[in-house]
Amino acid sequence: xxxxTEDDLKVELENKEYEYxxxxxxxxxxxxxxxxxxxxxxxxxxxxxxxxxxDWRLEAFRAWSEMTEPEWANVHYEKPDFQAISYYSAxxxxxxxxxxxxxxxxxxxxxxKLGISLDEQxxxxxxxxxxxxxxxxxATTFKKTLAEKGIIFCSISEAIQEHPELVQKYIGSxxxxxxxxxxxxxxxVFSDGSFCYIPKGxxxxxxxxxxxxxxxxxxxxxERTLVIADEGSYVSYLEGCTAPxxxxxxxxxxxxxxxxxxxxxxxxxxxxxxYPGNKEGxxxxxxxxxKRGLCETNAKISWxxxxxxxxxTWKYPSCVLKGDNSIGEFYSIAVTNNFQQADTGTKMIHLGxxxxxxxxxxxxxxxxxxxxYRGLVQIGARxxxxxxxxxxxxxxxxxxxxxxxFPYIENKNSTAKIEHEATTSKIGEDQVFYCNQxxxxxxxAIALIVNGFSKEVLNKLPxxxxxxxxxxxxxxxxxxVG
Amino acid sequence: xxxxxxLHASVEDKDILKGINLEIKAGEVHAIMGPNGAGKSTLSSxxxxxxxxxxxxxxxxxxxxxxxxxxxxxxxxxGVFLSFQYPVEIPGVSVTNFIKTAINEKRKANGEExxxxxxxxxxxxxKSELLxxxxxxxxxxxxxxxxxxxxxxxxxxxxxxxxxKIAILDETDSGLDIDALRIVANGVNKLKNENxxxxxxxxxxxxxxxxxxxxxHVLMDGKIVKSGGKELALELEEKGYDWIKSELN
Numbered sequence: 001x002x003x004x005t006e007d008d009l010k011v012e013l014e015n016k017e018y019e020y021x022x023x024x025x026x027x028x029x030x031x032x033x034x035x036x037x038x039x040x041x042x043x044x045x046x047x048x049x050x051x052x053x054x055d056w057r058l059e060a061f062r063a064w065s066e067m068t069e070p071e072w073a074n075v076h077y078e079k080p081d082f083q084a085i086s087y088y089s090a091x092x093x094x095x096x097x098x099x100x101x102x103x104x105x106x107x108x109x110x111x112x113k114l115g116i117s118l119d120e121q122x123x124x125x126x127x128x129x130x131x132x133x134x135x136x137x138x139a140t141t142f143k144k145t146l147a148e149k150g151i152i153f154c155s156i157s158e159a160i161q162e163h164p165e166l167v168q169k170y171i172g173s174x175x176x177x178x179x180x181x182x183x184x185x186x187x188x189v190f191s192d193g194s195f196c197y198i199p200k201g202x203x204x205x206x207x208x209x210x211x212x213x214x215x216x217x218x219x220x221x222x223e224r225t226l227v228i229a230d231e232g233s234y235v236s237y238l239e240g241c242t243a244p245x246x247x248x249x250x251x252x253x254x255x256x257x258x259x260x261x262x263x264x265x266x267x268x269x270x271x272x273x274x275y276p277g278n279k280e281g282x283x284x285x286x287x288x289x290x291k292r293g294l295c296e297t298n299a300k301i302s303w304x305x306x307x308x309x310x311x312x313t314w315k316y317p318s319c320v321l322k323g324d325n326s327i328g329e330f331y332s333i334a335v336t337n338n339f340q341q342a343d344t345g346t347k348m349i350h351l352g353x354x355x356x357x358x359x360x361x362x363x364x365x366x367x368x369x370x371x372x373y374r375g376l377v378q379i380g381a382r383x384x385x386x387x388x389x390x391x392x393x394x395x396x397x398x399x400x401x402x403x404x405x406f407p408y409i410e411n412k413n414s415t416a417k418i419e420h421e422a423t424t425s426k427i428g429e430d431q432v433f434y435c436n437q438x439x440x441x442x443x444x445a446i447a448l449i450v451n452g453f454s455k456e457v458l459n460k461l462p463x464x465x466x467x468x469x470x471x472x473x474x475x476x477x478x479x480x481v482g
Numbered sequence: 483x484x485x486x487x488x489l490h491a492s493v494e495d496k497d498i499l500k501g502i503n504l505e506i507k508a509g510e511v512h513a514i515m516g517p518n519g520a521g522k523s524t525l526s527s528x529x530x531x532x533x534x535x536x537x538x539x540x541x542x543x544x545x546x547x548x549x550x551x552x553x554x555x556x557x558x559x560x561g562v563f564l565s566f567q568y569p570v571e572i573p574g575v576s577v578t579n580f581i582k583t584a585i586n587e588k589r590k591a592n593g594e595e596x597x598x599x600x601x602x603x604x605x606x607x608x609k610s611e612l613l614x615x616x617x618x619x620x621x622x623x624x625x626x627x628x629x630x631x632x633x634x635x636x637x638x639x640x641x642x643x644x645x646x647k648i649a650i651l652d653e654t655d656s657g658l659d660i661d662a663l664r665i666v667a668n669g670v671n672k673l674k675n676e677n678x679x680x681x682x683x684x685x686x687x688x689x690x691x692x693x694x695x696x697x698x699h700v701l702m703d704g705k706i707v708k709s710g711g712k713e714l715a716l717e718l719e720e721k722g723y724d725w726i727k728s729e730l731n
Binding site for chain 1: 530531532533534553554555558559562563564566569570571572573574575579580581583584585587588591623624640644
């Protein structure tokens with residue numbers, strides 16, 4: 001029988017190499033493996049940081065040394081050896097490039113493979129890209145347009161040099177150094193990341209976009225992002241990630257802090273597609289991220305994430321609704337396949353009056369993966385009339401995967417209204433056959449069903465990102481119905 | 483156009499079809515009637531390529547080509563359409579998006595370009611009007627929360643969009659009130675021409691008042707036991723299936 005069965009498809013997909021699994025050979029300067037105070041000082045020195053920054057890092061390192069790795073998440077993995085990791089790696093050419101011609105052609109080639117060539121990005125209307133490759137920013141575009149509005153969009157290293165007053169005031173104000181094990185580690189050794197400041201009353205005219213990439217084998221990546229939206233301002237920030245295929249596990253422990261001052265709004269969207277490991281569950285990125293935003297009065301923060309990659313994900317983008325009438329939103333699609341494990345969700349901390357939060361979480365599990373939603377809704381004693389709506393939907397493919405929901409609710413105010421809805425469903429053979437009968441092949445049918453399932457969240461993404469996200473969903477789930 | 487020869491099929495080792503022969507020519511309307519459990523829906527599923535059934539013997543030819551080993555989507559690309567008795571829900575996928583995907587997949591398989599958006603919209607408008615469908619209906623999630631009548635109307639709408647060679651209508655009249663039945667039947671009649679054919683599978687004669695068959699076949703216990711013209715349906719209505727049973731014995 002010449003028929004192409006689902007099993008054939010599975011085999012093909014399992015053998016298909018990770019789409020973005022290539023490796024760029026660019027000379028790098030890498031620190032020896034291991035972590036101690038000297039390494040922390042050396043990182044700080046390398047970056048020419050002021051003393052307060054060095055001290056801040058050291059403080060974090062000392063706190064981290066006393067901490068133990070958290071074990072409460074519903075994930076199982078071999079803990080990284082933190083002394084076997086090199087904590088700094090930078091492309092050797094340290095000068096900033098004035099034009100694309102000066103950029104290492106191999107680097108440009110990498111970007112092209114990723115489908116985000118600078119050429120294209122430059123042409124793409126309204127998107128400024130700050131590319132972080134192996135921890136040091138190598139190119140920043142559209143800077144001038146932004147500068148005219150007083151918007152600062154640069155690497156965090158640059159911000160430490162040029163806007164120390166802003167960095168010093170806000171860094172660690174939402175995610176303190178001692179917040180958790182990985183945040184402390186990040187605070188001690190962060191190599192680079194992005195910084196963004198939107199002045200009072202300014203509406204950022206374009207989506208700000210950062211592409212992250214882990215490139216050097218055995219190099220941990222510790223990004224630090226700080227976004228400050230001053231009173232009455234608005235910004236939409238996009239973060240997209242891919243990583244080349246690697247055999248050993250790579251640790252990624254980023255920290256993202258958002259500060260939305262009175263009447264400000266921040267939209268933060270992420271598409272994450274790091275190497276998830278091979279079909280036996282070998283390799284893949286460990287993604288232990290701390291993301292949190294603080295809302296002052298009438299402010300709003302929306303987190304939207306599409307998580308398809310990483311071997312292990314531990315991530316809870318959260319909102320501290322400190323100001324009265326502030327709003328927090330969390331829209332998430334988390335896809336796991338093969339042996340991937342994800343424990344992700346959000347925390348909505350209601351402190352102010354009339355604060356509102358919405359959580360829409362869509363978990364899709366396939367293969368032998370485990371997908372957990374973990375969310376906390378906390379209503380403080382002073383948070384009169386706080387309101388939360390949570391919806392957690394899980395879609396299962398096949399019989400070997402798992403979907404778990406861990407909703408926590410802590411309410412200290414009797415005027416609060418908290419709603420939680422949850423569903424679990426499975427892609428049915430009858431749905432696939434129906435699509436097949438209409439001429440839609442199984443692979444495409446699954447993509448269609450999954451996109452439909454995820455629609456409420458996809459709709460929250462900026463247009464160009466939504467397209468990319470849809471493609472990612474298709475790639476991650478091909479052939480996983482069973 | 484569609485020619486079924488000595489078709490035997492089973493599900494979980496239970497024989498359901500026991501040697502079906504059927505010859506449908508272009509421009510014809512055939513009806514298959516029969517009591518519950520006779521194998522009517524099995525036959526339609528097998529023609530469409532449902533892999534839950536095991537075809538043990540026989541062949542299904544479409545324009546002379548054996549399609550019995552083809553995947554369901556390949557049969558669809560060649561012009562087989564099944565209007566489901568129980569259409570499934572696909573949450574979050576709009577009627578428009580679904581049909582657009584289906585049409586473009588078919589075109590891709592046949593080496594054609596995607597249908598331009600304006601042409602698609604025009605066609606959608608035209609066909610939805612034919613089935614007296616509300617514009618709002620098109621942006622709703624496929625079959626989600628649809629009434630029985632809406633589901634069937636949507637099936638015929640898809641048929642109108644895809645323009646199949648052979649359309650199999652599996653119990654399309656079930657769950658329809660008289661108005662919806664008229665609209666659906668009217669749609670089918672308008673779509674029928676000398677280049678395509680329709681196979682109506684039904685339990686009752688009612689639908690055949692609207693879609694007039696050229697031939698009526700009676701399916702009982704996995705075999706076509708009697709064939710005739712449209713008057714056979716009326717006779718069945720009057721005398722019931724027991725009449726045939728006794729005639730056979």
